[in-house]
Amino acid sequence: MSIAYRYSKPSYFTGKIYNINRLSRTLYEIDINIIQDKLISLPPQFVLVCVPGYEAVPMSIAVQEENGGVIKLIVKPVGETTNKLVTLNNEYIGIIGPLGKPLLPSGDKILLLAGGSGVAPMLRFAQYYASLKKDITFVFGAWESDEIGDVPGIIRRYASEVITTCTNGCDIRGTVVDVLKYGYVREDEYDYVFVAGPEIMIRNIANYVKNQYKTIVIMERLVRCGLGLCGSCIISGTNKLLCYDGPGFVLSDIVEVLRQ
Numbered sequence: 001m002s003i004a005y006r007y008s009k010p011s012y013f014t015g016k017i018y019n020i021n022r023l024s025r026t027l028y029e030i031d032i033n034i035i036q037d038k039l040i041s042l043p044p045q046f047v048l049v050c051v052p053g054y055e056a057v058p059m060s061i062a063v064q065e066e067n068g069g070v071i072k073l074i075v076k077p078v079g080e081t082t083n084k085l086v087t088l089n090n091e092y093i094g095i096i097g098p099l100g101k102p103l104l105p106s107g108d109k110i111l112l113l114a115g116g117s118g119v120a121p122m123l124r125f126a127q128y129y130a131s132l133k134k135d136i137t138f139v140f141g142a143w144e145s146d147e148i149g150d151v152p153g154i155i156r157r158y159a160s161e162v163i164t165t166c167t168n169g170c171d172i173r174g175t176v177v178d179v180l181k182y183g184y185v186r187e188d189e190y191d192y193v194f195v196a197g198p199e200i201m202i203r204n205i206a207n208y209v210k211n212q213y214k215t216i217v218i219m220e221r222l223v224r225c226g227l228g229l230c231g232s233c234i235i236s237g238t239n240k241l242l243c244y245d246g247p248g249f250v251l252s253d254i255v256e257v258l259r260q
């Protein structure tokens with residue numbers, strides 16, 4: 001029996017930010033009411049966030065609530081738009097989405113590996129698989145422990161096991177890759193492994209995992225139109241557009257690109 005999951009066609013939505021909370025030294029959670037509409041997405045679909053007067057930026061939907069009436073973003077302020085965004089409590093913003101394609105293989109045991117702001121798309125996978133009562137292990141890594149902060153509190157709503165990694169003061173001293181490398185978790189005990197974070201982390205994991213067909217990586221590229229029209233988000237060395245074919249890819253389909 002096949003199951004049809006529903007998600008919206010890409011549209012323009014108006015959102016009102018009603019909560020901004022600093023989770024760690026580098027990450028904020030931002031909760032947004034979708035005004036008079038629903039933005040229904042499936043992981044790892046994403047949105048373009050439009051702050052008036054600033055460049056639109058792509059962002060993962062970290063959590064979807066009230067059947068698309070509320071979304072949560074996890075934001076690392078790194079540029080003009082994101083630095084402005086984390087100051088806009090009770091303000092209105094524009095949102096274009098959902099963009100990209102759902103990628104939801106079925107499995108009973110799911111391993112999610114997130115580095116830094118890669119925690120956002122991994123949270124959405126965690127929320128989705130938790131709704132199906134699947135067994136989820138979530139590894140969240142950063143460089144310093146103050147970058148971990150209160151993020152595990154959100155992860156624990158969905159994951160049965162949460163492991164943090166950093167240079168000092170986390171569950172494991174080391175990197176997300178080390179969790180696999182030194183056998184803290186065993187890849188072959190999971191039906192699917194999902195990875196999001198800095199590209200260097202994804203490259204390291206791509207070199208390390210044994211089953212490329214059961215590893216899903218969430219890529220990041222420059223996104224302009226978000227609709228497969230401008231070509232700015234092409235994954236070089238392939239004919240794949242991140243905004244149209246991704247942002248999630250089966251590792252075996254892009255592993256050569258990651259190894260270049």
Ligand code: FES
Nearest residue numbers: 224226230231243
């Ligand atoms: S952002 Fe224009 S094709 Fe993807």
